[in-house]
Amino acid sequence: MAALTPISRTPVSFYVPVVAAAGAVAGLLVGTAQGSSLLGIGIGALLMAALAFVTTQVARAETPSRWAMVGLLGIAGFVMGGFAAAIIGALFGWFFGWFSFWLYEGRYRAYVAPYLTPGQVLWHYTFRVICGAILVFLITPILVVMPLSFNAEDFFTFTPEMLRFDPAGYSLKHYEDFFTNSDWQNALANSVKIAPMATLLSVSFGTLAAIGLSQPHVPFRRAIMAILISPMIVPLIISAAGMYFFYSRIGLQGTYVGVVLAHAALGIPFVIITVTATLVGFDNSLTRAAANMGAGPVTTFFRVQMPLILPGVISGGLFAFITSFDEVVVVLFVGSAGQKTLPWQMFTGLREQISPTILAVATILVIISIALLTVVEMLRRRSERLRGMSPG
Amino acid sequence: MKLTKTLLASTALTVAAGMTLADGHMASEMTIVSWGGAYSNSQQQAYHNPYAEKTGVEIINDESSAEAVAKLRAMNEAGNVTWDVVDVVAADAIRLCDEGLAMEIDPDEHLAPAPDGTSAADDFGDLLVSDCFIPQIVYSTTFGYRTDMVGDTPPTSVCAVFDTEAYPGKRSLEKRPINNMEWALICDGVPKDEVYDVLETAEGQQQALDKLATIKDDVIWWSAGADTPQLLADGEVVMGSTYNGRLFSVIEEQKQPVAMLWDAQVFDLDGWIIPTGLSDERKARALDYIYFATDTQRLADQAKYISYGPARASSAPLVGQHADLGIDMAPHMPTDPNNAKNTFLYNYEFWADYRDDIDAKFQAWLAQ
Numbered sequence: 001m002a003a004l005t006p007i008s009r010t011p012v013s014f015y016v017p018v019v020a021a022a023g024a025v026a027g028l029l030v031g032t033a034q035g036s037s038l039l040g041i042g043i044g045a046l047l048m049a050a051l052a053f054v055t056t057q058v059a060r061a062e063t064p065s066r067w068a069m070v071g072l073l074g075i076a077g078f079v080m081g082g083f084a085a086a087i088i089g090a091l092f093g094w095f096f097g098w099f100s101f102w103l104y105e106g107r108y109r110a111y112v113a114p115y116l117t118p119g120q121v122l123w124h125y126t127f128r129v130i131c132g133a134i135l136v137f138l139i140t141p142i143l144v145v146m147p148l149s150f151n152a153e154d155f156f157t158f159t160p161e162m163l164r165f166d167p168a169g170y171s172l173k174h175y176e177d178f179f180t181n182s183d184w185q186n187a188l189a190n191s192v193k194i195a196p197m198a199t200l201l202s203v204s205f206g207t208l209a210a211i212g213l214s215q216p217h218v219p220f221r222r223a224i225m226a227i228l229i230s231p232m233i234v235p236l237i238i239s240a241a242g243m244y245f246f247y248s249r250i251g252l253q254g255t256y257v258g259v260v261l262a263h264a265a266l267g268i269p270f271v272i273i274t275v276t277a278t279l280v281g282f283d284n285s286l287t288r289a290a291a292n293m294g295a296g297p298v299t300t301f302f303r304v305q306m307p308l309i310l311p312g313v314i315s316g317g318l319f320a321f322i323t324s325f326d327e328v329v330v331v332l333f334v335g336s337a338g339q340k341t342l343p344w345q346m347f348t349g350l351r352e353q354i355s356p357t358i359l360a361v362a363t364i365l366v367i368i369s370i371a372l373l374t375v376v377e378m379l380r381r382r383s384e385r386l387r388g389m390s391p392g
Numbered sequence: 393m394k395l396t397k398t399l400l401a402s403t404a405l406t407v408a409a410g411m412t413l414a415d416g417h418m419a420s421e422m423t424i425v426s427w428g429g430a431y432s433n434s435q436q437q438a439y440h441n442p443y444a445e446k447t448g449v450e451i452i453n454d455e456s457s458a459e460a461v462a463k464l465r466a467m468n469e470a471g472n473v474t475w476d477v478v479d480v481v482a483a484d485a486i487r488l489c490d491e492g493l494a495m496e497i498d499p500d501e502h503l504a505p506a507p508d509g510t511s512a513a514d515d516f517g518d519l520l521v522s523d524c525f526i527p528q529i530v531y532s533t534t535f536g537y538r539t540d541m542v543g544d545t546p547p548t549s550v551c552a553v554f555d556t557e558a559y560p561g562k563r564s565l566e567k568r569p570i571n572n573m574e575w576a577l578i579c580d581g582v583p584k585d586e587v588y589d590v591l592e593t594a595e596g597q598q599q600a601l602d603k604l605a606t607i608k609d610d611v612i613w614w615s616a617g618a619d620t621p622q623l624l625a626d627g628e629v630v631m632g633s634t635y636n637g638r639l640f641s642v643i644e645e646q647k648q649p650v651a652m653l654w655d656a657q658v659f660d661l662d663g664w665i666i667p668t669g670l671s672d673e674r675k676a677r678a679l680d681y682i683y684f685a686t687d688t689q690r691l692a693d694q695a696k697y698i699s700y701g702p703a704r705a706s707s708a709p710l711v712g713q714h715a716d717l718g719i720d721m722a723p724h725m726p727t728d729p730n731n732a733k734n735t736f737l738y739n740y741e742f743w744a745d746y747r748d749d750i751d752a753k754f755q756a757w758l759a760q
Contacts, residue, residue, distance in 0.1 A: 153646070155621075155622055156622060157622075157625055157626045245469070249470070253470070253474070337455075337456075338423075351428070351618070352428035352429040352432075352455060353430065354618040354619070
């Protein structure tokens, strides 16, 4: 990206306070971890302001100064908390070195339009920081879980060995437990048996419903749509309690078929919504053309309509699959111990014995979810490319 | 079209597979409900495995004891009882019995006599606190503390919990009034045998809450038995209450720097009930299981896997060594004379009468 605006160096009164403010935030984090937030803010602000001033005004040479900051803060981290803290310190050093010179040289102005006021430039970067903070807020819980699942101890604790990156602090024993313990394996087998069947039913019924409801001549379309989508809106616990009593009466409670039907009911709204969305772009003259050439409705559906709406069907199916695979409330009511699924096992495990095996399973499930969503995205792009909607 | 055919074929296959999986076993299986974790594992080893070997019955474990009362009520209302044998604490058994949700048991008819011929009723003795309840273990709720966080003077009295000067740091207590109110009164100078008399009065309840208020800012409240072991292992609390078997596991199996504070431990019972509303065939099988699983040897066997005391007097001499660690289990039992110097028996009648009232006060106090 070419620079949009010529840049010039900024005065000390501008960039040193800004670096100090950033230093205060970093100091708050470190200080809180060490036990004193206020002290952390003060030291962070002063230290970073001083470093920014010295590197830009006294040392002046950019590359050596920035390396010096990485080294200095890395060593400070090592003195405070060992190897792991040294890496964090070095990262801080890298960031503040870059940040100081970025402000000092006025580089922050280069890639924004020249006519922006200082306030607009500030908002430009604030907005990006806020977005980044939200992303971190969403991702952190997942990122914390992953290293903990390699814990060598049976607790949810970052042990001193782990923080020193000592191999003895890590182990795969919780993964081993997951793959050898019959409770977990039964739960996995149940999930794998239930989710595909539930997905299949959701996709079949959901697709038919979406096609039917997209015909303009169907009466009470909106009311029917609302009812079909209601499992998504009604609180899950209410659906679950209702299903429990209903299924008990008709003998489906505690059976495999019962759990599959319940999960199918939960998955159908996702399929309806995604398929309806793809049907919006579907040209109905194609079906009329097919009929004109002598194809029956079934042939038309499989040969003409289905291939075109397939991306919507597949992504709806994946959502239905993940719903069933992640679901705990309904299965607790509708299932019996014979249908114990993975989420159920995790739920009881979390309550009765806080074991990192749960974290190992969570990590595996996260990876599966990421893989599934990647597939959806790739399918979406492929279909766009095929339909000529994007140059890709 | 190839894709369509593939889709259709896989559909047909999945449906067929689903149907065959749906049927299958049903004939000789029973669902046993328990608490999960190390406790269920001890039952699996001591009761379920030998029973399955002897009879060929397949046992399905359901870990729903925590919500057993609510679920049994719902099952009863729906007319669809899917559980065969349920492990509950004595207080829950009393409630279920009162509501007619648990079957009455005649100990001398339904339970095995001791090897020396003593009748089951005498062997269990006072522990048969309800007509529907077959006691299995005696457990206690007691405190564990971090040995590396208490300095040179490890606590010896339960009142150390209320002494934040000598033992600074957080403590974990259960998020309910039971036990906490009693401990608070004892440490406020009420003699042990007068605790429930004091707790009957509104002033006594306020006195207990006031005592708890002195440490309220230092308390982490727990609701699952696994919480305190996690907090102790983390070093987030200096001491905390939980079930003694959990602390045994933290200390002996996980080798954490934690020690037991047996002082003023509160004894409670855990055991089996059989739900009402079972078919005759299932009822007969449940009774057969109970007869097998609560005999003298089986109860003593369970103590190999977890440090809870067997409920039969005749089982105590048979308690041996831990199955994996090979250490003697007797000194880790809550009922061992060294540990039981100062104990407290949970008063079922008191809590049956006052629980709702005190619970409400306690929750209101917590929210303040």
